[in-house]
Amino acid sequence: MLFYWGTKPVPHPAMEYVQLASGQSMPAVGLGTWQSHAGEVERAVLDGLEAGYRHFDTAFNYGNEQDIGRAVGAWLDGGRGKREDLFIVSKLPVFANKPELVEPYLRKSLARLGLQYLDLYLIHGPFGMLADGSGEVLQLSEDGCPTLDPTTDHAAIWKEMERMVDLGLVRSLGVSNFNVDQVRRLCKSARVPVSVNQVELHASLQQRHLVDSCRQLGVAITAYSPLGSPGAQSHFINKYNYSPDNFPDLLGHPLVRELSLKYHKTPGQLLLRFLLELKVAVIPKSANPTRIRENINVFDFELAPEEVEAMRALDRGESGRIFNFFFWKGITKHPEYPFPLPEEPEIIK
Ligand SMILES: NC(=O)C1=CN([C@@H]2O[C@H](COP(=O)(O)OP(=O)(O)OC[C@H]3O[C@@H](n4cnc5c(N)ncnc54)[C@H](OP(=O)(O)O)[C@@H]3O)[C@@H](O)[C@H]2O)C=CC1
Numbered sequence: 001m002l003f004y005w006g007t008k009p010v011p012h013p014a015m016e017y018v019q020l021a022s023g024q025s026m027p028a029v030g031l032g033t034w035q036s037h038a039g040e041v042e043r044a045v046l047d048g049l050e051a052g053y054r055h056f057d058t059a060f061n062y063g064n065e066q067d068i069g070r071a072v073g074a075w076l077d078g079g080r081g082k083r084e085d086l087f088i089v090s091k092l093p094v095f096a097n098k099p100e101l102v103e104p105y106l107r108k109s110l111a112r113l114g115l116q117y118l119d120l121y122l123i124h125g126p127f128g129m130l131a132d133g134s135g136e137v138l139q140l141s142e143d144g145c146p147t148l149d150p151t152t153d154h155a156a157i158w159k160e161m162e163r164m165v166d167l168g169l170v171r172s173l174g175v176s177n178f179n180v181d182q183v184r185r186l187c188k189s190a191r192v193p194v195s196v197n198q199v200e201l202h203a204s205l206q207q208r209h210l211v212d213s214c215r216q217l218g219v220a221i222t223a224y225s226p227l228g229s230p231g232a233q234s235h236f237i238n239k240y241n242y243s244p245d246n247f248p249d250l251l252g253h254p255l256v257r258e259l260s261l262k263y264h265k266t267p268g269q270l271l272l273r274f275l276l277e278l279k280v281a282v283i284p285k286s287a288n289p290t291r292i293r294e295n296i297n298v299f300d301f302e303l304a305p306e307e308v309e310a311m312r313a314l315d316r317g318e319s320g321r322i323f324n325f326f327f328w329k330g331i332t333k334h335p336e337y338p339f340p341l342p343e344e345p346e347i348i349k
């Protein structure tokens with residue numbers, strides 16, 4: 001059995017850890033950085049390090065690796081800790097989902113972060129698309145359609161990711177936004193194990209089948225958008241015209257509020273603790289110093305089994321999903337689009 005859940009005395013005194021199939025330990029609470037912009041993310045990472053975070057999640061397409069690298073570099077140079085104390089995650093962008101692009105994009109991420117190696121490198125999404133001429137962003141038509149690359153071959157990309165491990169450029173490998181079939185298929189051909197599947201997971205989208213199946217395969221789950229991503233909600237509503245009616249208000253949910261009052265915790269802490277009880281890692285994003293500290297101080301209380309059950313009832317299944325990627329028009333036509341399609345696909349107004 002590859003999966004364990006335990007405690008270690010450093011760095012946050014009560015941090016919980018996930019044992020990965022690779023043999024590495026991943027801190028169960030990490031700092032998310034999507035929408036943490038230049039000018040704020042450097043401070044956020046430093047605040048996170050001071051608060052006891054050692055796990056940081058970024059991606060090529062968040063555009064902030066350089067700023068994160070500056071913060072980490074300053075912390076290391078200042079003698080505050082050692083590289084091996086950190087767990088740094090980045091992701092191969094969906095527009096580089098081709099074997100020959102793995103090494104160049106990994107090297108770009110490393111150069112931006114100023115690191116010799118990553119702790120975990122994820123295939124950001126199971127579907128491949130084309131980049132624009134700059135190679136920095138997705139190629140989009142005027143009406144927002146990406147150019148899909150239907151030839152995406154996970155096993156071939158993975159082989160190249162394994163070579164990156166052999167080269168010492170990354171310690172553990174994983175995927176993101178993969179469904180059970182895709183994870184299972186990849187596990188069959190993988191020489192270096194699939195350590196993590198990073199997926200949208202919060203009280204409104206609990207994905208029990210995915211979590212249980214991945215655990216059986218020895219693949220740990222990292223929950224992204226663990227608070228229900230208020231940031232993504234406003235971004236999708238404003239930029240992509242999503243209907244607000246489809247989004248959960250987890251932080252304002254009466255049960256979340258009731259339980260948080262009972263434990264003298266905030267709704268955010270309650271939502272994170274609920275996910276930790278399910279033995280999944282969480283990577284809440286915050287650029288606010290108070291909330292950064294708040295989100296890691298979730299180890300001094302536990303939910304009773306009946307409270308976990310009550311929280312289970314908040315699961316809205318597929319209708320709780322925020323990241324369906326419909327903002328990339330035509331994405332569902334990609335042969336590796338991972339999610340079940342709703343009967344009425346038109347959830348964008
Ligand atoms: N692999 C993938 O495809 C994806 C990965 N991710 C990763 O997961 C991370 C987390 O997901 P994300 O979508 O950002 O959503 P989260 O659920 O982490 O929500 C972040 C939002 O909640 C606010 N917030 C943070 N803490 C609290 C709190 N305690 N109480 C109230 N509000 C709070 C933040 O604002 P403020 O900063 O002002 O505190 C921000 O607006 C990302 O940052 C990214 O690293 C996310 C999406 C997709």
Ligand SMILES: O=C1CO[C@H](CO)[C@@H](O)[C@@H]1O
Binds near residue numbers: 061
């Ligand atoms: O991590 C992510 C954050 O949101 C992006 C969309 O705007 C996605 O690229 C991605 O899945």
